[in-house]
Amino acid sequence: MKIRISSSTTFDSIVDGPGLRMVIWTQGCIHNCKDCHNPQTHDICGGHEVEIDNIISNIKKLKLQRGITLSGGEPFLQPEALEVIAKEAKINNLDVWSYTGFTFEQLLDSRNPNRFKNLNLLKHIDVLVDGKFELDKKDFNLKFRGSSNQRVIDVVKSLKYKKVMLVEEYMQDNLFEAR
Numbered sequence: 001m002k003i004r005i006s007s008s009t010t011f012d013s014i015v016d017g018p019g020l021r022m023v024i025w026t027q028g029c030i031h032n033c034k035d036c037h038n039p040q041t042h043d044i045c046g047g048h049e050v051e052i053d054n055i056i057s058n059i060k061k062l063k064l065q066r067g068i069t070l071s072g073g074e075p076f077l078q079p080e081a082l083e084v085i086a087k088e089a090k091i092n093n094l095d096v097w098s099y100t101g102f103t104f105e106q107l108l109d110s111r112n113p114n115r116f117k118n119l120n121l122l123k124h125i126d127v128l129v130d131g132k133f134e135l136d137k138k139d140f141n142l143k144f145r146g147s148s149n150q151r152v153i154d155v156v157k158s159l160k161y162k163k164v165m166l167v168e169e170y171m172q173d174n175l176f177e178a179r
């Protein structure tokens with residue numbers, strides 16, 4: 001199985017979730033957020049394809065990293081390949097974060113033809129940062145998210161209780177908003 005990625009995997013990110021992380025930059029995005037920082041990732045035919053076995057082999061070699069992060073681009077345009085990758089990360093005791101321009105509710109909406117594929121991927125994700133980047137809500141004080149509409153979601157709890165449950169420690173770090 002192959003996955004389309006935009007650039008080389010990053011192995012030492014400290015801004016895409018807590019701790020040292022490996023980041024997989026998926027290629028292809030349909031959200032067109034104004035002032036997106038990664039416009040080169042939008043073309044669904046851009047980037048290049050790699051065998052997911054190559055990515056899994058890199059995951060197995062990780063030693064210092066706390067987890068992996070699925071970013072892009074829109075990861076949920078390729079849920080099946082990422083499900084295999086995320087599952088392998090969990091087997092290797094890594095936590096899994098993912099970004100998405102969709103909301104959690106949109107991913108699992110009963111009218112969404114991809115909802116079961118999305119659910120299968122979500123089952124292997126610990127934390128989801130959801131929602132489009134909204135320029136008028138951009139805030140440099142936010143941790144791990146670009147605009148205040150985005151949510152840092154505890155996926156395990158949210159699936160268990162069937163409602164969005166936030167990771168409060170990462171939602172309360174906006175000092176200016178809290179005052």
Ligand code: SF4
Pocket residue numbers: 029030031032033036037038039041072073074100101132133
């Ligand atoms: S979802 Fe992310 S990659 Fe896609 S347009 Fe928005 S900010 Fe850019």
